[in-house]
Amino acid sequence: MSSIRKYILTIDQSTSATKSILFNFRGKLVDRVTIPHQQFYPSHGFVEHDPLEIFNNTLRGIEQLISKTQIIPEELAGIAITNQRETAMIWDKTSGKPVSNAAVWQCLRGGDFCKKLKSEGYSAQIAKKTGLIIDPYFSASKLKWIMDNTPDLKAKALKGELLLGTMDSWLLWKLTNGRVHATDYSNACRTMLFNIHKLEWDKELIDLFGLHESMLPKVKFSDEVFGYTDPSTAIGLELPVAGLTGDSHGALFGQNCFELGSGKVTYGTGSSIMMNIGKKPLAPPEGLVTSIGFACNQQIDYVFEGNIHCTGDTLNWLRNDIGIISDNAEIEPLASSVENNNGVYLVPAFVGLGAPYWDNQARASISGMPRNTKKAHIVRAALESIAYQVKDVVGPMSETGGTGLKQLNVDGGPTRNNFLMQFQADMIRCEIVRSNIEEVSALGATFLAGLAFNVWKDKAEIKSLKNTEQTFTPQKVQSEVDELYKGWKKAVERTRMK
Secondary structure (H helix, E strand, O other), X not given: OOOOOOEEEEEEEOOOXXXXXXXXXXXXXXXXXXXXXXXXXXXXXXXXXXXXXXXXXXXXXXXXXHHHHOOOHHHEEEEEEEEOOOOEEEEEOOOOOEOOOEEOOOOOOOHHHHHHHHHOOOHHHHHHHHOOOOOOOOHHHHHHHHHHHOOOHHHHHHOXXXXXXXXXXXXXXXXXXXXXXXXXXXXXXXXXXXXOOOOEEOHHXXXXXXXXXXXXXXXXXXXXXOEEOOOOOOOOOOXXXXXXXXXXXXXXXXXXXXXXXXXXXXXXXXXXEEEEEEOOOOOOOOOOEEEEEEEEOOEEEEEEEEEEOOOHHHHHHHHHHOOOOOOHHHHHHHHHOOOOOOOOEEEOOEOEEOOOOOEOOOOOEEEOOOOOOOHHHHHHHHHHHHHHHHHHHHHHHXXXXXXXXXXXXXXXXXXXXXXXXXXXXXXXXXXXXXXXXXXXXXXXXXXXXXXXXXXXOOHHHHHOOOOEEEEEOOOOOXXXXXXXXXXXXXXXHHHOOX
């Protein structure tokens, strides 16, 4: 590698925006540019993005970042990509144009077909092959809907004229000017079309969803070079592209969850929880899924995963909707101003309950309030609800994963709340490690790309770059934890009463 190369440029293509982020070879964020894209809601339950807008924003972001930082393109080792998972699209490989907008991971257009599959008894077969539950959240039913509802697609697919993929595949294909159609294992495993045991696209599932093998991308390890940018489409240079990974998987790698029993929680609007279960795809606990965590050095690390609908958004609700606080900075002092929750529990099932319950009919509740309930008790209950929900997922993971959870690495805005972090450590009975990592999904993609570009030798060298800001260890006695959690489970059941 030429000594002039100092940086990796990482594209973080998220649900709301495309970020172009510059990292140096110490894994530090140098600068970033964020360009939001439109959200389209053409009918009830449908959510779409314009793939051409996203690609154009990607090019603009790269150009603006280079201009902003005043680096010369020759200083770039290459490009990495991390992306919103499950969002899927189909495009014409001759014209290079999408046949429709992309169906976003939130889109429910495949719901009816998913219900049909469940009624016909496909749940066990699909879970065994893919590690997933049948749900319109995953890509396959969205792709079937596009095929069934867009004129002439079936005929074009039979002629081999169409390609399909998640957003990483689309960006890679465009950046390489149509020379490379590929994805990584982490994105492939979230489509509900990929056999996580055989590590290949599953023909039975492809046929079941009315798709064609010729449409699917090649699946590669994230630390491989996927291809090279075409000088006509990206900053005038031929740069290697590597480090493709889904955003939650990027966060897992960025948090250095390389060992069996290491896990991570990303606290955002909702939360993605993953625990490394090693080199074999174990059957998941009820309500959770098995995914490929990351794929590098010609090896696969598997994870259990659970997704919670409402964690950080609960705090937004306190501030923006009911006005119990005016600023998030008030939350920790208020929660700490009372000795306990006074028996008050808030279950934030505003849009139903996610893992491990998957109850879309449940609705939020505040229960157990005696007459002396204060605002502080409700705020404390809101904070505690985040930790309880994480425990709901982490508990089954630890019991089923062959090893207890050894350490939980955390990222996201709510991790700045020390009360929450300490309460989380108490609830799950293991260390909570908070680091000062920024843009952790993008950093994970950067690390994976850096392995491909020979910036870093191995995962051990990457791990040496991590800076731990603070570690929280359990303080409460087990009996107190058990009593608190028992109250939570009762509160959850109240929200689910029909």
